[in-house]
Amino acid sequence: MKPKKNEMRQIECTKALCEVTVQVGERFYYEFHRHGSVGEDAEFEIDDDTVIYLEDTETEYLHPENMKNSGWTGGDAERGKWIFRALRPGKATLTIRIIFRFEVEEERTIDFTVVF
Numbered sequence: 661m662k663p664k665k666n667e668m669r670q671i672e673c674t675k676a677l678c679e680v681t682v683q684v685g686e687r688f689y690y691e692f693h694r695h696g697s698v699g700e701d702a703e704f705e706i707d708d709d710t711v712i713y714l715e716d717t718e719t720e721y722l723h724p725e726n727m728k729n730s731g732w733t734g735g736d737a738e739r740g741k742w743i744f745r746a747l748r749p750g751k752a753t754l755t756i757r758i759i760f761r762f763e764v765e766e767e768r769t770i771d772f773t774v775v776f
Contacts, residue, residue, distance in 0.1 A: 668743065673756065673768045681773045682746045687715065689741040690756065690770075694719070697736050699761035704742060704754060711752035711774055716743040746774040 669688045671680055682688060692702035706712060719740040744754075751773055758766040 671770065673770050676768060678768070678770045679773070680770055681775060682712075684746055684748060684774055684776055686746045687743060688746075689743045690754070692740045692742065692756070694738040694740055695736060696738075699759075701759040702740075703757050703759065705757075706752060706754055708750065708752040711748060711750040712744050712746050712754065712772055714742055715745045717741070718743065746772070749774050749776060 669682075669686070671688050671690050672678075673690075690704070694701050704714075706714070717740060719738045721735070722737045722739055723735050751771065754770040754772060756768040756770070757764045758768075
C-alpha cells in the first residue's frame, strides 16, 4: 500500500529478517521504545547511508504528567521514531538492536530495496 502524499509509512519488523521495498524520495519511520531508568533502549545501524539515511528522530514520553511527581519512578518511558529517507536506487540493510541493560537482547535486520 502506497502512502498518501506527505504521509509517512511505518516500517515494522517483528522477526529476525524482513524485506521492504521503498521508492526514491520516500520518507518512512521505524518506531522504537526506550525506558532509560529501567535500562531499555534501542539503536540502529545502516550499512549504506547513500541509499537510505536517518533524517530525524522524534521521541515522546508516554506519561509526561508523571515526570513532575517526586518519588514516582518509571516516568521516563518513551516512544520514538527514527525517520528515514530513501535517496537513490539500490540496496541497504538497516539493523535494529533492542537493548536491555547494555546487552543486545534482540536484533532485527531489514533489507531495503529502493526503486524509482
